[in-house]
Amino acid sequence: MIVLKRKKYTAYLFIVPAMLFILTFVYIPIIQNFYYSFFRMNSYSPTKTFVGLSNYLDIFQNEIFYTALINNTWYAVISLIFQVGLGLILAITLESKILGRERKFFRTIYFLPSVIAIAAVGLMFYYVYNPNLGLLNALIRIFTENDFRYAWLGHPRTAIFAIIAMSQWQFTGYIMVLLIVAIQKIPQELYEVAEIDGASSFQKALYVTIPQIKEMILVTSIITVIGAYKLFTEIFVITRGGPYDSTHVLGTFMYKTAFFYDKMGYAAAIAGIIFAITFTTSVIQIYISNRGEN
């Protein structure tokens, strides 16, 4: 008994360093963030004033906040359709028997964009969307024979979608590869049984593949949605929220508030809201996946 007990303590002892590490770098900062969100303060002056909930109330009256929230939501919805939806179709097609050895080639082609640094992709797409030199307008000009010089990033109605489209180009292949890995784990016997029953390729995908990789589809959906609300770099490297604040997302709005307006407390409150959104999404995910297992 004594030996067993001692072993128990030893286990805790091994957990302690990791616990301390996570506490210091994850949980304590989160708590501190909520604490700071009740103050008016900036980063270079030691004074801070307690303002209660007024940072949160101000945020809910700020139009940029709603623009940002809508943009994040657009990003989430479009990414679900393209990255998970299209990624799934691509994954199933690439793993089907239609393709032979060339599947490796296509897998690489689709995956490749996701390994490029976002800053580089951002600069590249800035030129793709450029009104005068841009590839996109040049393509449209071939088909319409007009002098088409639309500024995709210069108009508030198209700028955010232009950036979202860039992300689809970049990350659909990444989600596809995750799904392919899941598909490859499905036992071949299931397909053989389906074939004996006379299932078509489409039916095999619908009744064998998709139910078997349900877990992975859920995980990739959650990654995509959480990623959508944590969005920052794509916007920051291309438009920084412009033209006239139309492409702000919560991340860039928070950054601008903190480092441009010098309102650290206000920015902490925005961070709190982002945390609440992503945390809720994660809880829902865990709940759904637990229910699925049972």
Added chain:
Amino acid sequence: MSKKLYSQIIVFAMLTVMLFTFTVGAQEQVELKFLHRWTQEPDNGFFEEVVAEYEKQNPNVKIDMQVIANDPFKEKIKIILGTENAPDVFFTWPGEFTNRFIRANQIMDLTPYMEEGWGDTFINSVVEPFKYNEKIYGAPYRLDAKVFVYNTKIFDEVGVEVPETWPEFLDVLEKIDNAGYTPIAFGNMFPWAVSHYIGQLNAKCVPYEEYMADLDPATGDFAHPGYVQALEKYAELTPYFNASANAIRHDEARANLINGQAAMMYLEIIEIPELQKTAPQEFLDNYDVFVMPDIPNGAGDQSALIGYPEGFVVAANTKHPEEAVKFLKYLTGKEVGKKEAQDLGFVNGIKNVVDKGEIPESIYSTTQLVLETERLVNWFDSSLHAEIWSVAGSELQKITDGVTTPEAAMERIRNAAEDVRAQF
């Protein structure tokens, strides 16, 4: 414990003590942290040379130079200043950008040093921007101002002269437009570009004292009708910009100027050395500059020129104030200034730092233009409180696109100013 191990410990302890002694000895040397914002060549190399030369002249000083690029600098300086790693001597833009740090007691008052004769070495109008509440907080490193750089060949071809008044200006633009050229190249993806137009127009439409009072975030209400007039004047220019100005970056628009597609562009004089290096000879042989034309019924100072120095300041919490000030004096002094003008084409704030003929004529003459101006007016973006500017920047982009009116834009800027006043 074995004898061998024992002796090893003693040797180790002695070594440690020795090491400490050396370190303590080395600490008698002064180490200054120096931060600037020029990551690119030739500027960064220039600072490296200046620092090396200073260290040679002052063997007791070791300078730890750090560089942060222009845009991230604006954000990172705010974080570093709050910490123990704050630089002793660092770059800043005078005006509200610096004033907020002064209000938070982060920047050292240099007035006592300036009064000992240092201040007299500078041109008065160039050191003036570093004043806050009658005290001097910084020293100028380089002079800047905004002028129209124009293609003389296009002007000759179209048959127009340099405009001196606003109606003449619009007439010139119309004629150039009809001739098939882009009258004004403009890249306003990041709205600091439009802020330069507005700063200059405000100075011409609003009485100086009133404009300065409005720039103080504690009192500014922007009530004078001249602000709307300035925006109206700006709106009159927008048909003559290249298309999609809000989707194009400044440097991209500048390419249209030097390629001869656009007739003129509003540029900072510090861009001229860069043009000298990158523009085709065809352009370099055919360009000149003029200042923003006068607005006949403008209530402001028609001779005021938008332009401001940039400079360096000393952190209030520096451990070596004397050494830091000494380095700052060197950095912004005549010796470095001469080298700066010759190597980089920038002119600092020292009286007669270079003579005619010592630097390229185009740089010399534009610099003289600035030095002969009695009143320099700060950039609109860096002189405004950040929260007001964030609203103003958006509104100015909207005017550029023609989706809002000058009155509506000014109304929103006034509301932002009111919100900020409430915080003081």
